[in-house]
Structures are given as structure tokens and as C-alpha cells.
Amino acid sequence: MLNLVRKDFIVMKSSAALILIYFIIFSIVLVSNNMSAFFLAGVYTAFTTLMMSTGADVKNENHNFLITMPINRAQIVRAKYLTALIYTVVASAACYGLYALIRTVKPDLSLQAYTLDQLLTAVGITLVFVSIYLPLFYWLSKKGMAVINIVFMIIMIALTPLSNIPMHLMRERKISFADTTVALIGLGVVLLFIASYFITKYLFNRKDL
Amino acid sequence: MNAIEIRNLSKSYPLFKVDNISLEVKKGYITGLIGPNGAGKSTLIKMMLGIIRPDAGQIKILGSEMPRQGIELKQRVGIVSDDCFYYEHLSIQDMKNVIAPFYDKWNDSKFSRYLEQFELSPKKKIRELSKGMKIKFALAIALSHGAELLIMDEPTSGLDPVFRRELLDLLTEVMQDEQNSIIFSTHITTDLDRIADYIAFVNRGKLVFNDVKDDVLERYAIVKGGQDLLDADIRAKFVSLRESAVGFEGLVDDRKQAESLFGSYAVFETPSLEDIMYYTAKGGRIHA
Numbered sequence: 001m002l003n004l005v006r007k008d009f010i011v012m013k014s015s016a017a018l019i020l021i022y023f024i025i026f027s028i029v030l031v032s033n034n035m036s037a038f039f040l041a042g043v044y045t046a047f048t049t050l051m052m053s054t055g056a057d058v059k060n061e062n063h064n065f066l067i068t069m070p071i072n073r074a075q076i077v078r079a080k081y082l083t084a085l086i087y088t089v090v091a092s093a094a095c096y097g098l099y100a101l102i103r104t105v106k107p108d109l110s111l112q113a114y115t116l117d118q119l120l121t122a123v124g125i126t127l128v129f130v131s132i133y134l135p136l137f138y139w140l141s142k143k144g145m146a147v148i149n150i151v152f153m154i155i156m157i158a159l160t161p162l163s164n165i166p167m168h169l170m171r172e173r174k175i176s177f178a179d180t181t182v183a184l185i186g187l188g189v190v191l192l193f194i195a196s197y198f199i200t201k202y203l204f205n206r207k208d209l
Numbered sequence: 210m211n212a213i214e215i216r217n218l219s220k221s222y223p224l225f226k227v228d229n230i231s232l233e234v235k236k237g238y239i240t241g242l243i244g245p246n247g248a249g250k251s252t253l254i255k256m257m258l259g260i261i262r263p264d265a266g267q268i269k270i271l272g273s274e275m276p277r278q279g280i281e282l283k284q285r286v287g288i289v290s291d292d293c294f295y296y297e298h299l300s301i302q303d304m305k306n307v308i309a310p311f312y313d314k315w316n317d318s319k320f321s322r323y324l325e326q327f328e329l330s331p332k333k334k335i336r337e338l339s340k341g342m343k344i345k346f347a348l349a350i351a352l353s354h355g356a357e358l359l360i361m362d363e364p365t366s367g368l369d370p371v372f373r374r375e376l377l378d379l380l381t382e383v384m385q386d387e388q389n390s391i392i393f394s395t396h397i398t399t400d401l402d403r404i405a406d407y408i409a410f411v412n413r414g415k416l417v418f419n420d421v422k423d424d425v426l427e428r429y430a431i432v433k434g435g436q437d438l439l440d441a442d443i444r445a446k447f448v449s450l451r452e453s454a455v456g457f458e459g460l461v462d463d464r465k466q467a468e469s470l471f472g473s474y475a476v477f478e479t480p481s482l483e484d485i486m487y488y489t490a491k492g493g494r495i496h497a
Contacts, residue, residue, distance in 0.1 A: 003310045010307050011296050056296065065294035068258050069311045070283040072276065208261045 004071065004079030005086070011056050012049070019049050023091070027098055030160070031109075037160050039114070039122040042095030044156055046087040046126045050133070051149055053083065058142040063209045077201045080134060081193070088126040092119055117182070124189045125159070131189075131196035138204040211269075212236040212358050212390035213257065218266030220252060227252050227414045230266075234407070237387045239380065241401035241422070242394040243482060244411040245490045250394040253411065254362045258288065271358055284313055287351025291363040293343040297336040301329060301346060312354035323349035340367040348376070352383065359383065359391045365400050377404050398482035408482060412489055422482075429485050430464035433457070434475035443470065449488035460488035 012019075026041040057063060066076055099114040129152065136148050213234035220227040227249045234240045244250050255261040257268055259276045268275040273282040295304050301324070309315045324331060327345035329338075338346060344364055351359055359380075365373045381404060383389050395401065401408065401422070409419040418425065432447075435456045444450055446467065450459035460480060461467040468477060480488075 006310065007307045010303055011299065013303070014298055056298075060297050061292075061294050062296055063294075064260050064292070067260055068283065068286075068288045069308065070280050071311065072280055073259075075280075206262065209255075 001071075001075050001079045001082070004066075004075060005083050007066075008053055008079070008083045012053055015049075015052050015056075019045065019052070022048050023094065023098075027095070031102060031111075038099055039092070039095055039118040040125075040160060041098075042088075042092035042122040043126045043129070043159070045094070046084075046091035047129050047133075047152070047156065049087045049091065050084050050130060051152070053087075054080070054134075054137050055145065055149075058145055061142065061209070063141075067209060073204050074201050077134075077138060077197065077204050081130070081197050081200075084130045084134065085127075088123055088130070092122045092126070095122065120182075120186065124186060127189050127193050129156075131192045135196055135200045135203055138200045138207070141207070141209075210236040212271060213392060214267075214269040215253075215257070216267040216269075218253070218256060218268065219264050220256060220261060221264055225249070225252075225414060227256070227263075230411070230414075230416045232409055232416055232419055234390065234392050234409070236271075236390050237384075238406035239384060239391045239393060239404050240407040240409055240419075241398070241405035241482075242392055242409050242411065243396065243398055243401065243486055245486060246396060248411045248490075249414040250396075250411055251362055252414075254290075254360060254392075254394055257360065284354070285357045287354065287356030287359045289344060289347040289351050289359065289361040289364045291340070291344065291366045293335070293338075293340075293347070295335045295343075295346075298334065300332055300334050301338075302331040304335060304346075305331070305350070308350055309354075314355035316353050316355065320349055320353035323352060341369060341372050344368060344376075345372070348379070352379075357389055359389070359393075361391065361393045363395055364393065365395055365397055373400065380404055396486075398486060401482055410486065410489065412486075417489055425485070426479055426482075428462060428464055429480050430461050430467055431478040431480045431484060431488075432459055432461055432467050432471060432475050433478070434471060438471060438474055446470065449491050460485065 023041065023045040026044045027038070030038045030041050057066075063076070067073065096114055096119055099111070102109065103111045103113075133148065133152060137145065140148060211233045213232070215230060215232040218227060218230045218232075225247070230249075230253065232253075242250050242253070252261060256263045257270065257275065259279055270282055271285055273279075275282065296307070299307070305320060309317070309320075327342075327349060329342060329346055329349070333342075335343070335346075344367075348364070365376060368376065377400060380391055380393075384391065393401065393405065405422050407420065408422045408425050410417040420428075429448075433456065436452065436454075439450075439452070439457060446461055446463075447459040448462050450457055464477065467475075471477075
């Protein structure tokens with residue numbers, strides 16, 4: 001399975017610069033317009049990278065090639081979930097790092113501290129997106145991919161203003177990560193991610209490539 | 210010992226079906242899988258590889274059941290297809306870096322040797338390769354991980370005659386190791402005239418025959434004669450019959466029987482694989 005993750009990184013190597021540009025653009029837009037939703041830069045970057053990665057897999061019907069190697073379909077799906085997890089963690093951490101850097105370099109911007117809640121929210125939102133996106137991708141594949149990507153782009157754009165509401169409520173009510181509700185939501189996200197993997201595996205196993 | 214054993218394999222589509230095919234591919238030989246376009250050759254191969262899920266039936270390759278034992282099995286199988294499903298934006302070197310770690314017996318120096326032999330630059334992107342070059346690359350991959358079975362789906366279509374001949378020589382070289390086997394699907398039957406030991410003929414989703422090539426060529430015959438030799442019973446003996454005002458020409462699948470029927474009144478010719486494919490695909494009576 002690690003070879004498949006490695007494969008994903010080799011395939012995405014040529015897009016690294018583009019992903020970095022996306023990350024910078026998302027960060028600039030979110031810092032200048034809406035500080036509370038800055039963590040979304042991590043969500044957008046991770047999810048855009050995942051969409052590029054799945055796009056590369058279906059561009060030339062590459063699953064047909066992958067399946068001829070000594071691997072099975074479950075491993076292909078598992079590796080994609082692992083890759084998505086890596087994108088999520090790296091993008092959220094990069095977002096956190098960039099935010100900390102901006103605060104240090106530009107103290108005059110008076111940015112609020114990037115909290116652990118925000119970091120976990122970014123990870124959580126991305127994982128929810130991934131959990132919905134990947135079953136659809138493996139089910140509909142190339143045929144439905146354009147539509148799925150457009151729908152998810154719209155949802156992501158809509159997420160910016162919408163994300164202010166829960167973040168505002170969390171700040172007002174001083175909810176911390178230790179809060180039971182937040183912990184339950186976190187658990188829900190993890191369970192959704194695991195359930196999504198099994199659904200995707202089931203769908204991809206039955207599919208003719 | 211069989212390299213491939215297929216039992217009662219079926220797959221239905223709205224306009225086409227692979228119908229209850231059972232097929233054995235002998236180990237240590239080259240088997241040509243022939244049939245007209247759309248006969249079901251590629252569907253059959255895709256089912257062997259797990260790309261398409263069969264509706265019913267069993268597939269055993271090199272003694273292992275597909276897809277249950279597919280991971281271990283695919284270490285020993287090389288695939289060459291006219292459809293190139295590699296990542297087009299990657300270079301040959303990158304693509305090799307993707308593929309090589311999956312194979313326990315990957316041989317890097319062998320791979321470099323094949324690239325040199327096929328005049329492929331490792332820096333060249335997959336999308337820059339011509340169809341023939343892509344086939345060469347696929348072949349270099351397949352031959353660099355010690356595959357015991359080569360599954361080749363239309364590998365010679367789109368190739369120039371020089372490389373086609375080169376490819377066939379290379380396959381003959383591969384077969385020097387008696388443990389190796391090749392299944393070679395094509396509609397260009399002249400390639401198989403040169404190298405195949407067995408011929409499996411698929412037409413309209415059904416297996417017509419799977420036999421030793423020389424036996425097939427001995428068993429079938431093209432019969433030519435005058436119209437006066439034909440009646441309803443005789444016509445029924447033909448796989449396909451082409452009649453004109455001056456006479457007939459048809460394919461029979463039992464040369465001995467035809468010889469006893471017509472004696473010296475008709476002319477008998479040994480058909481080529483292409484003749485057998487043509488007449489069987491056409492079927493019935495053809496009016497010239």
C-alpha cells in the first residue's frame with residue numbers, strides 16, 4: 001500500500017508548484033478578507049490536491065493500469081484514503097505554520113492566535129469532504145467526475161462565510177477541544193471517515209473499470 | 210499443466226455478451242487468441258486481469274485463483290496492451306519508479322537494457338511516445354520483472370512491420386525458457402502464423418475452438434467446385450459458403466469428411482487463420 005502512496009506523490013510531483021500557488025492564493029484571500037476562516041486555506045489546499053490526484057488517476061483511465069500490478073482494489077482505495085489523510089495533515093499544518101509566521105512578521109495586523117480548535121476544525125472539515133467525495137469518485141469515476149468536482153468547489157466557496165457562524169459561536173461560548181460535544185463531533189468525523197472507506201471499497205470492488 | 214484455466218466465464222452487456230467460455234491456455238506455449246473486432250477478446254482478457262468483473266465463471270492463472278490470489282499471482286504476469294493506461298504526464302523514468310517497487314523480482318539493469326534495445330529515452334514523457342513506442346515500453350516493463358506469463362492484448366496493432374517482426378523475434382526468445390507462456394490476442398492473424406503453437410478462436414462472445422495451430426490448419430479446408438456438387442445436405446456441412454453463378458467456395462471444419470464427399474470433383478486448399486476467421490465470422494451463405 002505504501003507503494004501506492006508513493007505512486008501518488010510521484011504522480012503529483014509535477015503539480016507541486018501549482019499546489020503551492022493555490023495555497024498562497026487561498027491564504028492571501030482568507031487573511032485579507034476574513035481572519036476567522038483562515039484555517040480554511042488548509043481545507044481548500046488539501047481538498048484541491050486530492051481532486052488533482054483523483055483527476056490524474058482517471059485522466060487516462062489509469063485504474064486499468066494500476067489493477068494489473070500486484071495489488072488489489074481494496075489497497076488502491078485504502079492508499080487513496082491514506083494519501084488524503086496525509087494531504088489533510090500537511091495542508092493544515094502548513095496553514096498553521098504560515099499563520100504563525102504572518103503573526104510574527106506582521107504583528108501590526110493584530111491577528112488572533114490560531115487555536116487548536118481551528119486546526120482540528122480544518123482537519124475535521126477536510127475529512128468530512130473526503131468521506132463524501134471519495135465514494136462518489138470511485139463510484140462514478142471519469143463519467144461523473146466533472147460534476148462532482150464542480151459541486152464540491154461550490155460547497156467549498158460557500159464554506160467561507162458559513163464557517164464564521166460556528167467559529168463565532170465557539171468563541172462566544174468559549175468551547176474548547178475538551179468539550180464533550182466537540183469531542184463527539186470529532187469521533188463522528190472519524191467514524192464517518194472509516195465508514196466512507198468501507199463504502200468506497202465495496203463500490204470499487206463491484207465496478208468494471 | 211495450464212497457464213490459464215477459464216471455466217464457464219460469462220459477462221453480459223446490453224448489446225453483447227461473453228457466453229459461457231471455457232478455455233485452457235497451455236503452459237510453455239504461445240497461444241493466439243483470435244477473433245474479429247468486437248468478438249470478445251479484450252473483454253476476456255480484461256476479465257482475466259480483474260479489470261472487468263465476470264457475471265459467472267472461474268479464472269485460474271498459473272494455478273492461482275483470480276481475483277482471490279491476484280496479488281501474488283500478478284507478480285508472475287506481464288501485461289502488454291495496445292491501450293496505454295500509464296500516467297501520460299510522467300517520464301519513462303518516473304513511470305518505472307512508480308512500477309518497479311511493486312515487483313519482488315524487478316531487474317533494473319534488464320529494464321535499462323530493453324530501453325536501450327528499443328531506443329527509448331528514460332527522459333521521454335509517456336504522452337510523447339508513439340503507439341509503437343508505448344508497446345515497446347510496456348514490453349520492457351513486462352520483461353523486467355521475470356513474468357512467467359505474458360498477456361498481450363492486440364500488441365501488434367499500430368506497429369510498423371519492422372518492429373512487429375522484432376517483437377515476434379523477442380517473444381520467441383522469451384519462449385526459450387520453457388516455463389514461460391504467452392497469450393497473444395490479435396486480429397492480425399499473420400503474426401500468429403509465425404509464432405503461435407495454439408489458436409483459440411472467439412467469435413460473437415463464444416469460443417469456436419481452442420486447438421493446436423497445425424491441427425486447426427489440417428482440419429479446416431477451403432473447398433472449391435461447381436454448383437452441381439451442392440444440395441441442401443452438402444451445404445449444411447460448410448461453416449460458410451460463398452456461391453456464385455459459376456461455382457462455390459466454402460470453408461469446412463472437417464477436411465476428411467469433405468474429401469470423402471467430394472472426392473476429386475472439388476479442389477481443396479489449406480486455409481490461413483485469416484480465412485478461418487473470415488468465413489466463420491461471416492457464417493452461413495455468402496452470395497458473390
